[in-house]
Amino acid sequence: MKRTTIFAGEELISEIKDISKEENRSIAEIVRDAMANYVKQKRKKSTKLSFIGIGDSGRSDVSKNHEELLWKKEAK
Secondary structure, three states: OOOOOOOOOHHHHHHHHHHHHHHOOOHHHHHHHHHHHHHHHHHHHOOOOOOOOOOOOOOOOHHHHHHHHHHOOOOO
């Protein structure tokens, strides 16, 4: 484990100290957990998009004709 220094506002530090006392955990442990959760959340969002492959248009020319299909006006 590597030691580091961070700067935070007094209100945030006060909140972390309160949580530390309530949970009977060290401030360092709480900050490590918070950092790990933040990284996990950020990395989770960079996974595949959930909507890829959910539909089938039935067309085989979409990749070739996407511009025309996107901007084609509907006949009234």
